[in-house]
């Protein structure tokens with residue numbers, strides 16, 4: 456019978472439950488040789504890995520060596536507590552999202568997106584919105600339930616908000632990739648300010664994404680949600696559909712009570 460994990464003290468799984476086995480890869484700026492191997496093991500110990508082993512190392516070029524090291528991590532995390540109150544969504548499939556929108560909202564959900572400010576990276580927002588999507592999973596444009604407007608990259612925040620008002624968007628999706636000089640923080644903050652000044656903040660979902668965006672950062676900046684690496688269109692599609700349905704339920708309860 457398969458052992459069950461203690462969710463209050465979760466450790467990495469390698470060969471068996473709780474063995475704590477992890478693999479780390481890194482490059483040291485030292486010449487390939489036994490001294491380099493010794494340095495890698497020492498470094499693994501300073502990372503608090505017990506019984507580290509160099510399972511692979513090779514010369515990259517003069518003065519640089521690449522390592523693959525395995526070792527045991529004795530630390531654990533309390534998944535049971537962390538899970539409470541965390542941003543966790545039960546993802547739906549494309550078909551389920553469309554059905555939820557059709558049955559609970561009864562019209563197409565309008566989403567508008569862009570990579571804003573001076574940021575030219577468009578691959579992330581295109582992956583979410585364009586028909587072809589990501590890794591064989593359609594972008595929201597392919598869903599029956601969404602009407603999608605993708606403005607592309609280097610779009611000024613003011614223009615994005617202006618277009619959002621024009622198409623009566625339910626959700627604004629922003630992508631930020633460049634984080635040098637905290638450009639993303641500046642851009643994202645500006646977008647929230649403009650949405651507030653234009654009076655659409657309360658009725659529009661504000662969602663941001665990018666490799667260095669987290670849900671926690673997004674909330675801090677005044678967004679409703681944030682998505683990072685590993686996001687698929689159906690993830691954000693699920694969030695939008697479920698959140699709009701939840702807000703409609705709250706609005707109708709308030710109206711009935713009033």
Ligand code: B12
Nearest residue numbers: 574575576577578579628630633634635664665666683686
């Ligand atoms: C392709 C690329 C470019 C292309 C972009 C082409 C295009 N049309 O997008 C070009 C060549 C134009 C380019 C230019 C530059 N780039 Co560039 N680029 C990259 C590269 C190689 C890949 C980025 C990418 O497409 N990833 C794939 C997508 C799918 O991943 P993603 O964006 O993370 O998106 C996922 C999630 O983050 C999330 N997501 C993203 N957005 C959103 C939005 C929403 C709403 C949601 C829900 C989810 C979501 O979902 C996506 C799918 O899972 C990266 C390095 C790398 N390997 O990552 C550098 C990189 C991003 N670039 C970088 C830089 C510095 C630049 C330049 C400034 C370089 C220069 N000095 O000119 C310029 C940008 C100029 C500008 N004004 O913006 C740096 C950024 C460093 C930083 N943190 O600030 C990187 C990390 C390279 C590096 N290591 O230095 N770049």
